[in-house]
Amino acid sequence: MPATRTQLSQAYPIGSAIDADGRLQLGGCDAVELAREFGTPAYIVAEDDLRARAQTFVEAFRARTKDFDVLFASKAFPCTAIYRVLAEEGIACDVASGGELALALRGGFDPARIYLHGNAKSVDELRFARESGVGHIVIDNADEIERLEAVVGDGPAQPVLLRVTPGVRGETNDKISTGQADSKFGFSMVDAPAAIARVQDSPQLDLVGLHMHIGSQILELDPFRRAIEAIAPLGDFGTYNLGGGLGVAYTSAQEPPRIADYVAAKVDTVDRVLGPGKRILDEPGRALVANSTVTLYTVQSVKRNVSTWVAVDGGMSDNLRPMLYGSVYEAQIADRFGGGTRSRLTGKHCESGDVIVRDVELADPRVGDVIVTPATGAYGHAMANNYNGVPRPPVIMVAHGDARVVVRRETYDDLTARDVD
Ligand code: LLP
Numbered sequence: 001m002p003a004t005r006t007q008l009s010q011a012y013p014i015g016s017a018i019d020a021d022g023r024l025q026l027g028g029c030d031a032v033e034l035a036r037e038f039g040t041p042a043y044i045v046a047e048d049d050l051r052a053r054a055q056t057f058v059e060a061f062r063a064r065t066k067d068f069d070v071l072f073a074s075k076a077f078p079c080t081a082i083y084r085v086l087a088e089e090g091i092a093c094d095v096a097s098g099g100e101l102a103l104a105l106r107g108g109f110d111p112a113r114i115y116l117h118g119n120a121k122s123v124d125e126l127r128f129a130r131e132s133g134v135g136h137i138v139i140d141n142a143d144e145i146e147r148l149e150a151v152v153g154d155g156p157a158q159p160v161l162l163r164v165t166p167g168v169r170g171e172t173n174d175k176i177s178t179g180q181a182d183s184k185f186g187f188s189m190v191d192a193p194a195a196i197a198r199v200q201d202s203p204q205l206d207l208v209g210l211h212m213h214i215g216s217q218i219l220e221l222d223p224f225r226r227a228i229e230a231i232a233p234l235g236d237f238g239t240y241n242l243g244g245g246l247g248v249a250y251t252s253a254q255e256p257p258r259i260a261d262y263v264a265a266k267v268d269t270v271d272r273v274l275g276p277g278k279r280i281l282d283e284p285g286r287a288l289v290a291n292s293t294v295t296l297y298t299v300q301s302v303k304r305n306v307s308t309w310v311a312v313d314g315g316m317s318d319n320l321r322p323m324l325y326g327s328v329y330e331a332q333i334a335d336r337f338g339g340g341t342r343s344r345l346t347g348k349h350c351e352s353g354d355v356i357v358r359d360v361e362l363a364d365p366r367v368g369d370v371i372v373t374p375a376t377g378a379y380g381h382a383m384a385n386n387y388n389g390v391p392r393p394p395v396i397m398v399a400h401g402d403a404r405v406v407v408r409r410e411t412y413d414d415l416t417a418r419d420v421d
Contacts, residue, residue, distance in 0.1 A: 009252035011330055011374040013046035013292050014053075023335040024372060027398030031296060031334040034403055035370040038396050040298040041314030043381055045406075047085060047399040049292040053259065054089035057284060060263035065280055068267075071115055073244045073285030074100050076378040079395055081406035082289065083107020094244075094283045098125040105132060115161070115241070115281075119185050126151045130158065138163050138211045138241070140186055145198060145205070152204035161211040161241055162199055164192045166230035170218035170245065173325045177215040186212065192234055209279070210234060213243025216286060221257050221265040228269040240274060241281035242266050248290040250375045251330045259287060286378035293377030295319060295393070296334065297356075299369040300348065307344045310365045315347010316354045317390040319376055320383045323353050331360045334370040338363035345371065349388050381407070389415055 008016055008024075017025045024031040027046040034044055054070070061068040071094040072086045078100050083093070084107045092113035095101045104114055111133040118125065119140045126148050129137055138161045139145060152158050163186035169177050181188055187195045199207045214227045228242065247256045257265075263282070270278050297312035321327040331345050332338075339361030347354040356373060365371075384392045391410030396403050 009330060009374070010249045011251055011254075011291060012294065013049035013374070015046055015048050016294075018337060021335075022337060024332070024337070026294060027403070028401035029398045029403050031294075031372055032370045034396060034398070035296045035298065035334070037403070038394055038405065039409060040296050040370065041312070041318050041393040042296050042409075043293050043318070043376060043393055043395045044296060044403075045082070045293045045377060045395060045397045047292075047397050050082065050085050050289065051089055053288050053292070054086055054091050056259045057263065057282070057288065058090060060260040061267065061280070061282070063260075064264060064267040065271075067277070067279040069113070069279075069281050071113075071241075071281055071283045072288055073283045074104055075382060076285030077289040077293075077380075078103050078382055079407055080107045081395065081397060083109060086288065091288075092281075094285075098122075098128050101125070101128060101132065101134065111135065115283075117163075121147070123147055123151060130155070135159060136161055136208070139195075139199065139205075142187075142191075142195060142198075145195070145202070149202055149204040155204075157204055157206040159206045159208050160199065161209050161239065162187065162192070162196060162207060163211045163213075164189065164231055164234065166212050166214065166227040168214055168223055168227040168230050170215045170223035171220065172215045172217050172247075175325055189230070189234070196235065207237075209237040209239030209241065211241035211243065211281075213283065214245060216245050217247040218245045219247040219254065219256050221262060224262070224266055225269045228266065229273050232273050236275065237278075239279040239281065240270060241283065242270075244283040244285050244287070246284055246287040248286050248375060248378070250290075251328055256287075262287075290375050290378035293380065294372050294374045295376040295380065297371045297373070299365055299367050299371060302365055302367060308341055308365075309346050310343045310362060310371070311346050311348060312356070312371055313348055314390070314393065315349045315356060316351070316385075317347075317349060317387050318384050318393050319356060319373070319380050320385070321379060322356055322358075323351075324383075329357050329373045329375065331357045331362065331371055331373045333363055333365060334372045336363045336369070341365055345373075348390065386410075386415060391415065 112135040303309040345357040394409040395407035
């Protein structure tokens with residue numbers, strides 16, 4: 001078999017391979033066998049990949065600083081088994097709602113190492129965080145300061161961080177850019193000084209430091225450096241949470257910075273600009289989980305129109321990202337890697353925009369073929385939905401030749417489970 005056909009792009013989970021028969025292996029399991037056993041569509045998570053990336057983050061920080069914590073931005077893959085694996089790897093956790101907090105607790109995270117985010121936290125969510133013993137709450141706006149003070153009341157002061165928007169943006173889709181001056185997130189550089197003073201004066205709140213997050217899927221390091229430089233005038237704090245945002249490879253053409261280089265850029269800039277000895281927190285979501293997972297589909301129809309439309313049994317209900325952000329994915333036939341047929345890989349939903357990959361080379365696609373799209377671990381399961389009454393896919397974890405269902409496929413009964421009449 002020619003070498004080009006056995007070469008897997010870096011979008012696939014670490015440890016994936018194409019065997020001598022040209023079949024994709026994930027965590028030691030045959031992808032087509034997985035599709036047969038568990039049905040499609042299905043998210044397949046390579047556990048070793050998850051663990052390896054978590055360890056890479058932790059080791060990269062440990063090599064550069066003593067005082068740090070790596071937080072899993074759990075919005076990227078809010079699934080109990082994923083929380084559990086990352087908790088086992090010693091990672092801390094960022095939650096963006098009461099629901100994510102409930103999931104993180106269920107997944108085994110120590111509440112003291114959970115950080116609650118959100119630009120519109122309700123009193124109920126703040127109370128839930130307090131009752132659970134959440135370590136830090138990240139204050140986003142002035143209204144929340146008063147709301148949280150009221151929730152704390154006469155109780156012990158709540159450690160908080162204050163979220164600021166540094167006025168720096170990375171090159172990414174507008175919908176996932178957050179660091180620009182006019183953002184719905186955090187205090188602007190103009191409003192931040194008064195908010196800092198206000199929180200420092202509060203008996204109910206204990207301001208330990210600042211937080212920022214400039215955006216997501218950022219493929220260069222300079223915006224991260226500039227953001228740290230931008231917040232320096234706000235004062236000297238013990239802790240800086242630098243957010244997440246490191247981009248990943250969705251296709252072989254994308255070359256994200258290495259985790260170690262991203263960590264080095266952030267830590268070195270903090271040391272240089274904010275001073276040595278700071279506690280540094282980082283919040284990767286996508287870079288921890290995206291490449292751990294692939295989605296398997298089965299081809300239902302091949303329509304030769306002006307384009308060749310290869311329609312599969314999932315689509316925008318299991319991966320909203322192509323539609324929402326124009327995100328580009330790769331695809332292959334799981335036991336026949338290669339090309340030859342320029343195809344439009346499309347979903348089963350009742351919208352023309354439900355296209356998973358606009359232009360993809362497949363090797364003579366046929367009905368029944370198992371299609372694989374790599375790099376679906378971040379914001380895939382997280383943003384899955386039931387459009388057209390399509391049940392959401394299962395999550396299957398694979399490692400060392402074993403596969404186990406960690407989230408079962410939704411059933412038609414699940415679709416009516418909340419009906420009360
Ligand atoms: N910290 C905060 C406060 C965040 O808002 C986010 C992501 C992260 C950390 C993690 O960012 P990451 O390392 O994953 O880039 N649904 C979109 C992504 C939205 C990101 C929202 N915030 C997508 O599918 O691309």
